[in-house]
Amino acid sequence: KQEVTQIPAALSVPEGENLVLNCSFTDSAIYNLQWFRQDPGKGLTSLLLIQSSQREQTSGRLNASLDKSSGRSTLYIAASQPGDSATYLCAVRPTTTDSWGKLQFGAGTQVVVTP
Amino acid sequence: EAGVAQSPRYKIIEKRQSVAFWCNPISGHATLYWYQQILGQGPKLLIQFQNNGVVDDSQLPKDRFSAERLKGVDSTLKIQPAKLEDSAVYLCASSLIVEQDTQYFGPGTRLTVL
Numbered sequence: 238k239q240e241v242t243q244i245p246a247a248l249s250v251p252e253g254e255n256l257v258l259n260c261s262f263t264d265s266a267i268y269n270l271q272w273f274r275q276d277p278g279k280g281l282t283s284l285l286l287i288q289s290s291q292r293e294q295t296s297g298r299l300n301a302s303l304d305k306s307s308g309r310s311t312l313y314i315a316a317s318q319p320g321d322s323a324t325y326l327c328a329v330r331p332t333t334t335d336s337w338g339k340l341q342f343g344a345g346t347q348v349v350v351t352p
Numbered sequence: 353e354a355g356v357a358q359s360p361r362y363k364i365i366e367k368r369q370s371v372a373f374w375c376n377p378i379s380g381h382a383t384l385y386w387y388q389q390i391l392g393q394g395p396k397l398l399i400q401f402q403n404n405g406v407v408d409d410s411q412l413p414k415d416r417f418s419a420e421r422l423k424g425v426d427s428t429l430k431i432q433p434a435k436l437e438d439s440a441v442y443l444c445a446s447s448l449i450v451e452q453d454t455q456y457f458g459p460g461t462r463l464t465v466l
Contacts (some may be wrong), residue, residue, distance in 0.1 A: 339397050
């Protein structure tokens with residue numbers, strides 16, 4: 238059974254510092270991995286999606302890496318801003334067709350960026 | 353492009369009462385998902401529809417939860433009777449097709465069972 242873990246559960250950094258968020262998963266047989274952002278009282282917004290054949294994806298100040306063999310992904314947010322304060326979740330999509338579409342989520346890392 | 357709509361946004365009920373949530377996906381999206389997110393946890397998939405057929409409901413507590421997707425568009429999730437442990441945020445998401453597509457999430461319905 239796939240287990241997705243995000244450590245730490247919470248993180249506070251001063252504005253301008255780079256953020257490093259970790260995600261680990263136990264079963265390397267994944268189709269892809271996604272990073273989401275969740276603001277209080279709102280749904281999830283997809284930030285980056287990395288296919289299993291890729292090593293990283295970049296969008297603006299965000300960069301996500303994937304090491305499938307070691308079961309790890311890291312989300313880097315450069316030069317953090319107070320607007321980056323949110324909960325960040327990672328989710329893996331399995332390769333088995335009978336679980337197609339079933340994202341397995343981590344519990345998330347709550348980030349606070351202080352001015 | 354309009355996003356995924358959900359209602360109500362908040363609901364408070366007593367245990368053993370029934371409750372229903374509504375979801376309207378993004379126009380043209382064939383796949384619809386219902387997730388349960390308990391405080392401090394990631395979302396857990398309850399049921400997945402492809403058009404109006406069920407693809408996966410393996411984690412849906414079928415003794416009390418039911419869901420339908422009429423005409424392959426809107427969907428309703430019902431809980432009857434509710435238990436204290438059903439207190440959570442219920443998220444609806446949709447995607448164009450299942451393979452590789454990003455899921456777009458609605459704002460969720462926060463349910464409190466007293």
